[in-house]
Amino acid sequence: MRWIFPRVESLSLTIIVMAGCTIFPACRKQSVSARAIPAPRTYVDEALCLNCHRETGKTYHSSAHALTSSLPSDDSIKGHFEPGLNRMSTSDPSLSFVMTRAGNEYFETAIIATPAKTVERRERIDIVVGSGRKGQTYLYWDQDRLFELPVSCWIQTREWMNSPGYPDGTANFSRGTSDRCLECHTTSFVAQSPPRNRFKPDSLVLGISCQKCHGPGSAHIAQTQRGAVSITGSGIVNPAKLSRERQMDLCSLCHAGVGQPKAAPLSYTAGDVLAKYLVVAKAAPRSRIDPHGSQVQTLTQSKCYRQSATLTCLTCHDVHQQNRSAQSYAKNCLTCHQIQACGKFFTLGEAIRGKCIDCHMPLEKTAKIIMRMGGQLHQPEVRTHHIGIYSTATPSDAQ
Numbered sequence: 414m415r416w417i418f419p420r421v422e423s424l425s426l427t428i429i430v431m432a433g434c435t436i437f438p439a440c441r442k443q444s445v446s447a448r449a450i451p452a453p454r455t456y457v458d459e460a461l462c463l464n465c466h467r468e469t470g471k472t473y474h475s476s477a478h479a480l481t482s483s484l485p486s487d488d489s490i491k492g493h494f495e496p497g498l499n500r501m502s503t504s505d506p507s508l509s510f511v512m513t514r515a516g517n518e519y520f521e522t523a524i525i526a527t528p529a530k531t532v533e534r535r536e537r538i539d540i541v542v543g544s545g546r547k548g549q550t551y552l553y554w555d556q557d558r559l560f561e562l563p564v565s566c567w568i569q570t571r572e573w574m575n576s577p578g579y580p581d582g583t584a585n586f587s588r589g590t591s592d593r594c595l596e597c598h599t600t601s602f603v604a605q606s607p608p609r610n611r612f613k614p615d616s617l618v619l620g621i622s623c624q625k626c627h628g629p630g631s632a633h634i635a636q637t638q639r640g641a642v643s644i645t646g647s648g649i650v651n652p653a654k655l656s657r658e659r660q661m662d663l664c665s666l667c668h669a670g671v672g673q674p675k676a677a678p679l680s681y682t683a684g685d686v687l688a689k690y691l692v693v694a695k696a697a698p699r700s701r702i703d704p705h706g707s708q709v710q711t712l713t714q715s716k717c718y719r720q721s722a723t724l725t726c727l728t729c730h731d732v733h734q735q736n737r738s739a740q741s742y743a744k745n746c747l748t749c750h751q752i753q754a755c756g757k758f759f760t761l762g763e764a765i766r767g768k769c770i771d772c773h774m775p776l777e778k779t780a781k782i783i784m785r786m787g788g789q790l791h792q793p794e795v796r797t798h799h800i801g802i803y804s805t806a807t808p809s810d811a812q
Contacts, residue, residue: 492566597667662687
């Protein structure tokens with residue numbers, strides 16, 4: 414058995430719980446402002462963007478990118494807190510977790526119970542990471558240091574599970590959340606490293622806002638207010654007008670793995686050359702790549718990508734809209750391919766229309782997330798972005 418708690422090198426079960434209080438006092442918490450604007454970057458308040466782009470903003474605010482991090486609430490946290498549904502057992506029969514709500518606050522508690530003693534560690538959920546489509550992980554503040562909590566939620570079943578990378582049977586509250594994690598799950602922040610999980614708590618701008626993909630908006634707003642915006646010099650980045658390489662760089666910042674930083678976090682700006690700031694792994698032509706977090710590598714392996722001069726992530730994805738079903742993406746395939754050319758057309762006919770993604774970009778198990786749910790290990794499936802021919806995939810796999 415292996416129990417890990419921050420600021421405690423080892424845990425002795427001879428420590429007792431007194432007066433109903435846990436032996437680990439809760440850390441002092443600091444509030445997080447989702448609207449804080451960090452300096453010295455030239456970001457503006459997102460409300461200024463909505464003055465002119467209100468309709469786009471309405472749909473974007475319910476998109477996966479916008480919801481990739483948020484403050485905790487009944488709406489943002491997808492897991493259950495009701496008795497009977499709020500407990501997670503582990504492979505260690507003496508260790509379990511319970512998730513509770515107290516007013517407008519939410520907590521994860523590790524409970525180590527033996528015939529002789531009971532030991533608890535409780536921490537508050539301060540930040541929700543994950544849009545609510547696949548899974549959610551939760552973070553907590555210890556003064557100005559940010560840590561990942563050991564229990565996450567798998568959205569498909571709304572069950573509690575061990576957080577990715579946490580061995581089953583472990584109560585680890587000491588894993589820091591790095592600046593590279595926040596670079597992709599928030600718009601911006603002010604780092605105070607070392608260590609790499611130290612930040613100004615009120616500097617976090619949660620979610621991915623307009624300026625993450627369009628660049629800082631101060632120059633654009635200033636030009637607009639002066640009536641000086643022109644087609645050639647708007648002071649803002651339109652990703653759709655970038656070259657193919659720069660479009661792929663923009664998505665690669667967060668959809669090509671962790672990479673190797675060459676500059677401080679948040680140094681990269683939309684439209685720039687990513688390689689100056691972050692080195693991402695290239696995909697070998699025939700290598701097997703895990704589908705989780707490697708969308709760029711798997712896409713660029715594809716014959717469709719290699720034989721096209723224009724195919725990018727934006728060909729299929731409109732990040733301003735809510736996520737769509739797999740079937741809705743098929744129309745993009747049919748701009749180049751005819752359903753009559755599909756090997757399944759002879760037996761299925763027109764029923765094959767709309768099933769391109771099911772067969773040619775199937776769900777695959779990821780080895781990067783292995784979790785325990787309902788007493789059993791579970792390996793979730795993630796959509797591969799390697800467009801190809803899969804002998805085991807059929808249209809009935811649609812999800």
